[in-house]
Amino acid sequence: MVELIDEIRAVADRYPERKSAVIPALRLAQEHYGYLTSEAFREVAAALGTTPAYCRGIASFYDMFELEPAGAHTIEICTNASCALVGAAQVLEAFERELGITAGETTPDGRVTLRSAECLGGCGRGTVVAIDHRYREPVRPEDVPAIVEELRRG
Ligand code: FES
Known part of the structure; x- marks a missing residue:
């Protein structure tokens, strides 16, 4: 089974700068966890070489990201x-x-x-x-x- 961090790294490889892959990376993390947990932000940040705060800042701007558990x-x-x-x-x-x-x-x-x-x-x-x-x-x-x-x- 492919680990989340490996999936994110594979997506990030398609971008000139790893940080530019933050939106697709957050989508992958949300699919994996159901919503964006603190652990999800840590994993995305580690894969992209940035900080969890940066990832949380991006996620909080967009409606499509769940920062709390949502319904089915x-x-x-x-x-x-x-x-x-x-x-x-x-x-x-x-x-x-x-x-x-x-x-x-x-x-x-x-x-x-x-x-x-x-x-x-x-x-x-x-x-x-x-x-x-x-x-x-x-x-x-x-x-x-x-x-x-x-x-x-x-
Ligand atoms: S105002 Fe644009 S879809 Fe409702």
């Missing part, structure tokens, strides 16, 4: 301008109601993490919702119960 599924609702104009707030409220949590929380059974998100790049087809990083568009409040039921069934 993630639901992200774009609430930026274009989606807001077509009812993103109502879609977010529908998810909150259906899941019994508020944005930023994970259901007590650990199955779903709910988040609001910045523009997901599908502005003409709002409201855009990313479920496990796959887009559904457009989503209306009345679509939400079926989406949640689908996730509960696995």
Whole structure:
């Protein structure tokens, strides 16, 4: 079995400077650990010849990195301008109601993490919702119960 540090080093070999591979390296670490633990930052830093603080700083900037344990599924609702104009707030409220949590929380059974998100790049087809990083568009409040039921069934 290939060790995480070896995978990261193999990716870093494709870049002129090892530090430039920080984004793909963090992705590999997140896949390995489920989220970015302190150990993950130490491993990435060691493989890239940088510091855990540098890696944490990069990871904390991007929504795609998990700094805490997340649910088995993630639901992200774009609430930026274009989606807001077509009812993103109502879609977010529908998810909150259906899941019994508020944005930023994970259901007590650990199955779903709910988040609001910045523009997901599908502005003409709002409201855009990313479920496990796959887009559904457009989503209306009345679509939400079926989406949640689908996730509960696995
Ligand atoms: S504003 Fe929602 S996808 Fe761009």
